[in-house]
Amino acid sequence: MKCLQCGGGLEYVQNAQFARCSHCCSLFRNDNRHLSPVGPPDPDGSAAYAAQLGFAPRKANFTVVGVGGGVNLKINTGKMERDLKNKVSSMIWGWVIGAVILGLIAVIFVGVGIWVYAQSKSAAASTGGSAALKSVTWDGTSPFTCGGVDVVKLEKVKANVATGTAITAGGNCQLTLVNVDVTAPLPIDASGNAKVTMTGGSLKGTPEAIVASANASVTVAGASITGKTKASGNGKILGVK
Ligand SMILES: [Zn+2]
Incomplete structure (x- = not known):
């Protein structure tokens, strides 16, 4: 049997009494190999109903059917989230590394300054007087x-x-x-x-x-x-x- 909406493959629960399209997530009651649509028409309600029936959650993909006359628009929110997280973390790492490098440069400058100052001080002290x-x-x-x-x-x-x-x-x-x-x-x-x-x-x-x-x-x-x-x-x- 195939999905009545899109012709996709089906997965079953409750001794195959209920079927869900693995492509568009449409839900069907299976009466002796006769499919009839069940559950709320909206994707969220349908997903909740699917969970009640015993289908594993499929949060990552939600599918809008029928946009633009039968074109399926699939938005993989899981992947987007992952990409965004990767981007954000690489940006943060960029900032952290940049800040660390700037900090090191500042430390080196300050260190050299202190060293030069100390050297001139000790030079003045060792020759027994200031150059003023x-x-x-x-x-x-x-x-x-x-x-x-x-x-x-x-x-x-x-x-x-x-x-x-x-x-x-x-x-x-x-x-x-x-x-x-x-x-x-x-x-x-x-x-x-x-x-x-x-x-x-x-x-x-x-x-x-x-x-x-x-x-x-x-x-x-x-x-x-x-x-x-x-x-x-x-x-x-x-x-x-
Ligand atoms: Zn389908």
């Missing part, structure tokens, strides 16, 4: 000395040192002189890795005005220099005509 600009005063009558990792700026000083060297820069001292006038037997003696920058002002020395030795450098910009300059080793004196 030291505010100093110089009365200009006694010799001035900078060394270590001093970063010093002297401005608008008129110095007259009677004997020896007026300004001695050694170590890694970075000394900036702005509009400083120095008269001394030797106004500037730079040694070690000292870097002296002189802007404006004047130097008067006898016989040398500037001496640079070792890796020291003295850069002069717009200053008046009276006396010789003497560079030895890798010492450099720049900007003096």
Whole structure:
């Protein structure tokens, strides 16, 4: 026997007293191999009635018969649900993986930042002082000395040192002189890795005005220099005509 609605195969319950189309789910009473439709006409009511009769539930597929003049429209809700779940879970996984990667990048950046900060801190600590600009005063009558990792700026000083060297820069001292006038037997003696920058002002020395030795450098910009300059080793004196 075949389904009266669509000609599909039938499944039976209650000693074949009832039949259900395995294709369109139509329900029939079987009276001696004579089929007659039973149950509510709507799909939900029909499914409930089918369950009462003892048919296994077929929730996954529900079928609308007769749309567009006999065309069967089958919607496999189970598969749609599964596909949607897969899509949603793959989207969520995409977000999770993206967030984890972003988090790792952030951690690396922050870590590197902290490391660099710690390194600079410990470097400053191990050399025995900060590299911050030291505010100093110089009365200009006694010799001035900078060394270590001093970063010093002297401005608008008129110095007259009677004997020896007026300004001695050694170590890694970075000394900036702005509009400083120095008269001394030797106004500037730079040694070690000292870097002296002189802007404006004047130097008067006898016989040398500037001496640079070792890796020291003295850069002069717009200053008046009276006396010789003497560079030895890798010492450099720049900007003096
Ligand atoms: Zn059928």
